[in-house]
Amino acid sequence: MRHLLNPLDFSVEEIDDLLALARDIEQNLPGYAHVCDGKKLATLFYEPSTRTRLSFEAAMLNLGGSVLGFSSANSSSAAKGESVADTIRMISCYADICAMRHPKEGAAFVAAQKAQIPVINAGDGGHQHPTQTLTDLMTIRSMKGRLDNLTVGFCGDLKFGRTVHSLINAMVRYPNVKFILISPPELRIPDNIRDDVLTANNVPFEEVGNLDDALGQLDILYMTRVQKERFFNEEDYIRLKDCYILDKKKMKLAKEDMYVLHPLPRVNEISVEVDDDPRAAYFKQAQYGVYVRMALIMRLLEVQKPC
Numbered sequence: 001m002r003h004l005l006n007p008l009d010f011s012v013e014e015i016d017d018l019l020a021l022a023r024d025i026e027q028n029l030p031g032y033a034h035v036c037d038g039k040k041l042a043t044l045f046y047e048p049s050t051r052t053r054l055s056f057e058a059a060m061l062n063l064g065g066s067v068l069g070f071s072s073a074n075s076s077s078a079a080k081g082e083s084v085a086d087t088i089r090m091i092s093c094y095a096d097i098c099a100m101r102h103p104k105e106g107a108a109f110v111a112a113q114k115a116q117i118p119v120i121n122a123g124d125g126g127h128q129h130p131t132q133t134l135t136d137l138m139t140i141r142s143m144k145g146r147l148d149n150l151t152v153g154f155c156g157d158l159k160f161g162r163t164v165h166s167l168i169n170a171m172v173r174y175p176n177v178k179f180i181l182i183s184p185p186e187l188r189i190p191d192n193i194r195d196d197v198l199t200a201n202n203v204p205f206e207e208v209g210n211l212d213d214a215l216g217q218l219d220i221l222y223m224t225r226v227q228k229e230r231f232f233n234e235e236d237y238i239r240l241k242d243c244y245i246l247d248k249k250k251m252k253l254a255k256e257d258m259y260v261l262h263p264l265p266r267v268n269e270i271s272v273e274v275d276d277d278p279r280a281a282y283f284k285q286a287q288y289g290v291y292v293r294m295a296l297i298m299r300l301l302e303v304q305k306p307c
């Protein structure tokens, strides 16, 4: 039995296979309508979500399966003090696979130790968000036709942004990828990503504070929200929340084939006027999330592709 807790749980070859399956699903969606008949997905969301939870549920429904679960800790027995370890033992009796989001780093790992079913990490605190990474990889490959030979800019909250941590972890495995890390000093990438992932793998990267100066070099710009829920101090959040705003004027500094990704939700960091720019890929990215999660559910349940 396999879980997906960290983007590195799958090899580059397995990710290539998964993205190929997701692409086939995108092109032949009705053909997959019954491959998970009779199977159940549990969505255990201890933190708010729109895209991840609903795209997981849409994915399982598209495959012919059913879904059950909860969308907040308060509507589960976690509110009465039940542990993740006990909850997952129960869920193993009710479902065939589960996706879990939790504010504590490592919660999905704890669940996987006790689970009798595959566990998918749907985001654990500021740590990892591997299914967002699969979505991001599918988007980059679709837009640029490759996952190598790219200069990728990450902009905004690089300290708490788990989608950033996961995508960097995944992309250092592809040749000739360079990163430009754009953030205020307070929201710089954590030391463990800088030292243990980037430096340890000899991956070229720069840490800068100015988005305008970096824009012209980028093939991909990955914008992120400053995450209010991870700040201890409201004053710091207010001071930093609008530190980068991508607008039409800034987009003029970017290459004609630079694509803008964002895991969403956005607050102010991408002006709505950018949505009509053909380089704005973030809504397409959210749509790809359904196809990669369908592919992932099939792989973890060992369901075969329809003939």
Ligand code: CP
Residues within 6 Å of the ligand: 048, 049, 050, 051, 052, 053, 123, 132, 263, 264, 265
């Ligand atoms: N990208 C993402 O994780 O969005 P949600 O928080 O809405 O699930």
